[in-house]
Every structure is written in C-alpha cells, then in structure tokens.
Amino acid sequence: MTDAYSDADRERHLPDHPSNVRRTAFERDRARVLHSAALRRLAAKTQVVAPGSSDSAFGAYLDSPRTRLTHSLECAQIGRELGKELGADPDLMETACLSHDLGHPPFGHTGEEALALAAAECGGFEGNAQSFRILVRLEAKVLGPNGELGGLNLTRAALDAATKYPWTRAEGQARGTAKFGVYADDEPVFEWMRTGAVPGRGCFxxxxxxxxxxxxxxxxxxxxxxxxxxxxxxxxxxxxxxxxxxxxxxxxxxxxxxxxxxxxxxxxxxxxxxxxxxxxxxxxxxxxxxxxxxxxxxxxxxxxxxxxxxxxxxxxxxxxxxxxxxxxxxxxxxxxxxxxxxxxxxxxxxxxxxxxxxxRERRRLQRELVTSLAEGLSAHPEHLEPSFRAWYSDATDECTRLRVVVDQVASLTDDAAYALSRRLGTV
Known part of the structure; x- marks a missing residue:
C-alpha cells in the first residue's frame, strides 16, 4: 500500500472485517467488483455493434463484438497501467474502471433515455448515479448492524474513483448538464465519500x-x-x-x-x-x-x-x-x-x-420496450424479482415504489428485457 493513501481513503462506510488480512483494502475492493453479479450482467449488454452484425463486401460476420463487460475489462487494463505510471494504486484504478458502467441499463444509452423519462417523478435516471447506487446499495454483499443495505461497501477512495460526475441532479442542472452521480436517497453515503473533497471536482x-x-x-x-x-x-x-x-x-x-x-x-x-x-x-x-x-x-x-x-x-x-x-x-x-x-x-x-x-429503428423499438417494462412492472409488481418485490412491498410512497421498478428494469440484460416483456405481454 502506497503512502500516498491515508487511513481515511481506505475507510469503509459500514463496519467490515477482512477475511484475508494479507490483501490490501484496494485489492479487496477489486475482488468485490470482479465477483459481483452487476459486473457479470454486463456480458449480456451490447456496447455498440450487436453480435452477428455485418454489412461487408468481404463477408465478415462479427459474432464476438465488444459488450459492456469486455469494454469494462479493456478500460480497466488501460486505467490500471496509466494510473500506475502516474503513481495511483493499480488495484484502486482497476476497481474504478470495472465499476464505471455497472449502472448501464439494457440497450445502453437508449435504455438510459427511456428510464430517465420513466423515472422523472422520482428523481430521474442516470447510468452513473445508478452505478453508485449499485456499489452502495443494490449489490448483495454487506449489511449494516441494523440490516441496512451496504452494497459492496467499498473504500472511500474506490467509490470516489468510480464517480465520474461528483454532484447531484440539481447541481448538474445548475452546471448545464443532465449528467449526475447520485440520487437523493443515496446522498448520505455520497456525502460521507466526498468528505474533504473540493465540491464538483473529481479525484485524480x-x-x-x-x-x-x-x-x-x-x-x-x-x-x-x-x-x-x-x-x-x-x-x-x-x-x-x-x-x-x-x-x-x-x-x-x-x-x-x-x-x-x-x-x-x-x-x-x-x-x-x-x-x-x-x-x-x-x-x-x-x-x-x-x-x-x-x-x-x-x-x-x-x-x-x-x-x-x-x-x-x-x-x-x-x-x-x-x-x-x-x-x-x-x-x-x-x-x-x-x-x-x-x-x-x-x-x-x-x-x-x-x-x-x-x-435508428432498433433503438426506437428498444426505447419503447424499456418504457413498457417500467409501466408493466408498476401495474404488475408481482413480476418483480424477489428482492425488488420485497422492497416494493416495504415502500411507503409512490416515488419509492417507482424507484424500485426503475432499479429492476435497469438491472436487466438485453435478453432478460425481451424475456420479461414477453411475460408481461408488452411485446
């Protein structure tokens, strides 16, 4: 562990006990992201070119294009080496790069646009804010002393390194951008993470x-x-x-x-x-x-x-x-x-x-599908996965229930979105 990082950088929001004291805090962060379900799901989320795509005079058939997962792995390799060259901890860098796309919904930015409209009444949707939510709340790894959700409970430095837009939705609007890094109900952890940071400035x-x-x-x-x-x-x-x-x-x-x-x-x-x-x-x-x-x-x-x-x-x-x-x-x-x-x-x-x-036509159909999923699950919450269904039942207001539905839709892979749509009868 380099002396460039302090005990505060290695601190976690919830009590946590290392299972292997030989690993550094940042090595444990990296392992948690690598073993997460959220990272695995990226394997079934299209990056840009869809499998089997071809429009070529030489007969190309692209059966293994980049997915969100392979993109994240390649980003992690680049970030690890560039960060290491400049003095940043390589495991910390890899954790940030592996985490940066975890919140992408099915169909990437097309799904993100549809969910932003669907979630307008509960604070909107943004892939980067969703990544933060997964890391601190939705990924099943750590529970607090009173059963509170802790997500992966990464170190302060790792969470900060994975935060591309270190501001709220309202602060983003004031900056003239629709991009933001945290939803309102995740702000307590966000504020803990940003202790001592310059407002609006991302860490190195x-x-x-x-x-x-x-x-x-x-x-x-x-x-x-x-x-x-x-x-x-x-x-x-x-x-x-x-x-x-x-x-x-x-x-x-x-x-x-x-x-x-x-x-x-x-x-x-x-x-x-x-x-x-x-x-x-x-x-x-x-x-x-x-x-x-x-x-x-x-x-x-x-x-x-x-x-x-x-x-x-x-x-x-x-x-x-x-x-x-x-x-x-x-x-x-x-x-x-x-x-x-x-x-x-x-x-x-x-x-x-x-x-x-x-x-363009494919994106239009995907946008309609994501919209219909949010509407269908709101009308038929019994189709939510068990954990989301429990959170939906515990919710005390419509805004919270809508956020649960949005979380569920955002977690789906491309294929799972089509399958759920068929079950709901929306396609």
Missing amino acids: EAQVMDWSDDVAYSVHDLEDALHAGYLVPKALLSLTEQAELFELTEMRYAPGASADELSEALFRLMDLDYWPGDYDGSFAAQAALKNTTSSLIGRFCQSAAAATREAAADREAETYVTGPLTRYAADLVVPRRTRLECALLKAVTALYVMQRDDA
Whole structure:
C-alpha cells in the first residue's frame, strides 16, 4: 500500500472485517467488483455493434463484438497501467474502471433515455448515479448492524474513483448538464465519500478512469466497426463525408472545435504508419488492425501522461506534493489535440454504426420496450424479482415504489428485457 493513501481513503462506510488480512483494502475492493453479479450482467449488454452484425463486401460476420463487460475489462487494463505510471494504486484504478458502467441499463444509452423519462417523478435516471447506487446499495454483499443495505461497501477512495460526475441532479442542472452521480436517497453515503473533497471536482483516479473510458471505447468501437464492415477506411477521404464527420464531432464530442482543427486531427491520424488505409478481413488485415488499436491506445495514454507530469512539475512548488499523483494532489491533463483525435474516433463510430437506418429503428423499438417494462412492472409488481418485490412491498410512497421498478428494469440484460416483456405481454 502506497503512502500516498491515508487511513481515511481506505475507510469503509459500514463496519467490515477482512477475511484475508494479507490483501490490501484496494485489492479487496477489486475482488468485490470482479465477483459481483452487476459486473457479470454486463456480458449480456451490447456496447455498440450487436453480435452477428455485418454489412461487408468481404463477408465478415462479427459474432464476438465488444459488450459492456469486455469494454469494462479493456478500460480497466488501460486505467490500471496509466494510473500506475502516474503513481495511483493499480488495484484502486482497476476497481474504478470495472465499476464505471455497472449502472448501464439494457440497450445502453437508449435504455438510459427511456428510464430517465420513466423515472422523472422520482428523481430521474442516470447510468452513473445508478452505478453508485449499485456499489452502495443494490449489490448483495454487506449489511449494516441494523440490516441496512451496504452494497459492496467499498473504500472511500474506490467509490470516489468510480464517480465520474461528483454532484447531484440539481447541481448538474445548475452546471448545464443532465449528467449526475447520485440520487437523493443515496446522498448520505455520497456525502460521507466526498468528505474533504473540493465540491464538483473529481479525484485524480476518477479523471484517469474517465479518460481510459474515452480511449477504450473510441478505439475499440472503431475496431468493431471495421470488423463488421460498417466502415470502409477510404470513405474518410471523401470531402463530403469529412464535412459530415466534423459536424457530428463538434455537435456531440468536441463543442467549439473548428472544421480546420478537426481536419488537422483527422489527417494526423490518417498519416500514422499504422492507420488502416484499407481493411479486407484477411488474417494480415486483422493483425494490422490489432496493431492499430494498441498503438492508438498508447498514443492517447502517453500524451496524457506526459502532459500531466509536465503540469505537475510546473506547479509542484506551489500546490503539488512530491511523489505519486493521487486523489486531490493532481489533475489529469489531456492535450487538446489528443482530445480532438479521440473525439473524431468516437464520431466515426457514431456516423457509420449508430446513425445507420437499421440502428435508428432498433433503438426506437428498444426505447419503447424499456418504457413498457417500467409501466408493466408498476401495474404488475408481482413480476418483480424477489428482492425488488420485497422492497416494493416495504415502500411507503409512490416515488419509492417507482424507484424500485426503475432499479429492476435497469438491472436487466438485453435478453432478460425481451424475456420479461414477453411475460408481461408488452411485446
């Protein structure tokens, strides 16, 4: 255990007794997330490209695209190494990255949008707030002395590291964002976790987790899009397609970026020796694409690491501590040109995969299904799983009952959502 972390960082909200004193507190955190049902469920939640997807002249059939679980594992590998290089505890970093998507409902952001509307009367829905709720309440691991739900009862530092948006819904609205990290009834644990923290500022480990998430899905979703044949690299040479790509990038991922900036970023990427100028699905092409993936990850992480170290060295005499960069002793610095390159890759996947006509129609049907599930379970709570059914029966008001229904729907995998819908007769 590095001295960069204090006893307060390793403290847990509820009394807890280690079963193996040879493990560090952060090693135990990592093990708890790895063994959780919430993490396992991510294996059956689609990331971007659905299994069996293909639209390819060379006959590709993508039977093993990224899921939310494989994305989380890849994010964890990136975050562990980047955090370790800068001085953060690697087990703490891995815990944060493994935890960051636990709250994603079935069908990802489409399900999130539907549940946000369904839960409007009980405080809304947000995947990051749901992740926090799973960690501190819903995952069955620890009960308090009076039977109170403790979730995984992770350390203060681990919970903070997994919190991308360290503010409430109301605070998020004041910031002009719909993103937030905690629901009202989970605020007591949230306030305990944030003891001593600067309001609204994520800890260093959370910043590393956030960047690792961006890097992982921007690069790996590009890889899946190429495997499935949705993206032909030469299409990016078209001025018409470039204009559409730049517009989408600025609108969704890099507000304020100019077309000239984005053009320069695109050509920096396309000039790289390892950029896939073509892809035909052959073994050699697959090997070259894998090299592209690892090289881009290295490019984005090394850029952030170098800029962070430089910034810390420049300011160390005034506000920074000597040694590892952890908790609130530093901020992760990602150069603008690197962020723009990453944003472009996100937009490439959005343009060539998520904006396809069949994908739009699929999302519409999924949105309707999630909405009907929330309505159906509210009308027929006997179809709730046993634990949720008990919480529903114990609830004393409609808001709490609705939150239980939303928790149940959010916990479903994609296939389980379809199966439950059939049982409820909503499809």
